[in-house]
Amino acid sequence: MLYAIFSEDVDNSLPLRMKARPAHLERLQKLKDEGRLVLAGPCPAIDSNDPGEAGFTGSLVVAEFVSLNEAQAWADADPYIEAGVYQQVIVKPFKKVLP
Template sequence: MLLATDGEDVHEARMAARPEHFKRLETLKSEGRLLTAGPNLLPDNPERVSGSLIVAQFESLDAAQAWAEDDPYVHAGVYSEVLIKPFKAVFK
């Protein structure tokens, strides 16, 4: 599970990097490794994004870390923090 937090004033950078970010998610999906993904919204403004959640299968935490570090949102400076934790899907 990857839980990413956006930095301040990154909306334009997020929009610019979104197509490449989505391509990577589509690759995970086509490989059958993506369980779910989507933006975290601000509680007081559900039109604004505050980060992302990606639940996907990786060979290891190191592989998940490497995948996250190569994300277009990371390269564009969108994410200020990315937390990676093991996740066990109980319900699908």
């Protein structure tokens, strides 16, 4: 089943994000290589694809997992959590309708 992982950043998270980004992307790449990743990306803090120093306010990942528990465990192990980037992470089942 698909699960949506909504993550909310702490204030001024950009330096923390940059430090942990390679490890974070490596995990996402593994999901992609396994054919389980639907989409992933950050939420810019301003209305721009390149927010610069404004940084990001959070992230969204939609991926396939066996269960909610597995999705939650995957989310809990994100390098951004260890680095202090995320202040809150919510994992919910997701049903893709379109496209």
